Amino acid sequence: MTRPALIGDIGGTNARFALVTPGEHAPRESIALPCADYPGLVEAVRDYLARVGLAADDAPRQACLAFACPIDGDRVVMTNNHWSFSRREAQTALGLERLKVINDFTAQALGVPHLAPDELVEVQPGVAREHAACLVIGPGTGLGVAGIFPGRHAWIPLPTEGGHVTYAPTDEREQNLLRHFRNRYGRVSVERILCGQGLLDLYLAHCSLKGANPSCQAPPDVTAAAAGGDAIARDTLLRFLKILGDVCGDAALTMGARGGVYLCGGILPRLLDWLPQSRFVEAFTAKGRMSDYNRSIPVRVVTAPWPGLLGAAEALHNEEVE
Numbered sequence: 001m002t003r004p005a006l007i008g009d010i011g012g013t014n015a016r017f018a019l020v021t022p023g024e025h026a027p028r029e030s031i032a033l034p035c036a037d038y039p040g041l042v043e044a045v046r047d048y049l050a051r052v053g054l055a056a057d058d059a060p061r062q063a064c065l066a067f068a069c070p071i072d073g074d075r076v077v078m079t080n081n082h083w084s085f086s087r088r089e090a091q092t093a094l095g096l097e098r099l100k101v102i103n104d105f106t107a108q109a110l111g112v113p114h115l116a117p118d119e120l121v122e123v124q125p126g127v128a129r130e131h132a133a134c135l136v137i138g139p140g141t142g143l144g145v146a147g148i149f150p151g152r153h154a155w156i157p158l159p160t161e162g163g164h165v166t167y168a169p170t171d172e173r174e175q176n177l178l179r180h181f182r183n184r185y186g187r188v189s190v191e192r193i194l195c196g197q198g199l200l201d202l203y204l205a206h207c208s209l210k211g212a213n214p215s216c217q218a219p220p221d222v223t224a225a226a227a228g229g230d231a232i233a234r235d236t237l238l239r240f241l242k243i244l245g246d247v248c249g250d251a252a253l254t255m256g257a258r259g260g261v262y263l264c265g266g267i268l269p270r271l272l273d274w275l276p277q278s279r280f281v282e283a284f285t286a287k288g289r290m291s292d293y294n295r296s297i298p299v300r301v302v303t304a305p306w307p308g309l310l311g312a313a314e315a316l317h318n319e320e321v322e
Contacts, residue, residue, distance in 0.1 A: 006045065006049075010035070012079065012141060017031055027310070035081045041090055042090055060096070062096065065312065087101050100315055102311075102312070108138070108265075108307055110155055112311075113148070120262075123301060128297075132257070138267070138302075139195050144265060153319070154318045177205050193240070199236070206236050238279070248263070248284055253293070258296070261300070272301060
């Protein structure tokens with residue numbers, strides 16, 4: 001009997017685990033476990049394996065796990081939860097012959113080639129060029145930016161810290177918003193605006209500029225208020241998407257992403273009805289002499305629930321991923 005491999009996508013709140021047959025990419029037995037319920041990775045993995053009925057004799061000997069934190073060296077320290085572990089010690093404790101540990105957005109990017117057509121929603125039509133880079137970008141807890149390139153034998157991930165580039169306003173409203181953000185944070189990166197907390201901060205900035213008392217206390221409140229007809233919340237949501245279009249367009253030019261742009265993360269699938277109402281496409285293509293370049297690039301929203309698991313399955317046997 002062929003042992004399954006273990007794959008995982010671990011964020012600040014939940015650890016998503018699944019099994020995959022070696023050589024395949026389709027996850028099975030997917031379960032999300034709250035990170036707060038476990039002292040660390042080893043305990044969570046052991047509980048997952050017990051839940052899916054795998055005894056020690058049948059347990060995986062290979063694993064690829066993606067984490068929402070920087071990956072450098074043996075020690076992995078989670079950014080938004082209490083987990084911290086040694087890769088070598090975890091591999092020994094779990095009886096693994098092979099353990100790959102990658103960044104979660106690298107996994108998101110590597111999952112893109114394995115998405116089904118019904119897991120993508122078109123934002124801008126276009127023709128993806130073969131042998132060209134793809135941009136994978138998305139607001140969530142932060143702003144993830146990565147790329148993939150079709151290598152000779154496998155997809156090559158292009159990890160970046162593109163969420164931390166300097167924010168550049170494009171009109172008078174955004175100049176005023178930038179002053180508000182600069183007074184609070186000093187330097188303003190695009191991630192300061194294009195993330196969950198950034199959506200709330202953008203709403204509070206709009207309230208300040210308009211002299212209104214804020215009624216929203218959390219990012220989901222802004223979306224709900226916009227849907228309920230609140231004018232400031234609506235302006236905030238549409239401005240958020242317009243700024244995202246600016247940033248995605250710049251990133252597509254920087255990466256030469258003629259293979260396509262994929263919008264992922266936890267926020268955008270909830271804003272699908274707002275995208276057509278926004279100036280996202282206008283901002284994405286408003287690049288002066290390079291407007292036609294960006295206008296030819298297909299842009300899609302990823303709606304698959306756990307694309308990081310697909311990417312972890314890809315990375316497991318991808319020699320381009322260490």
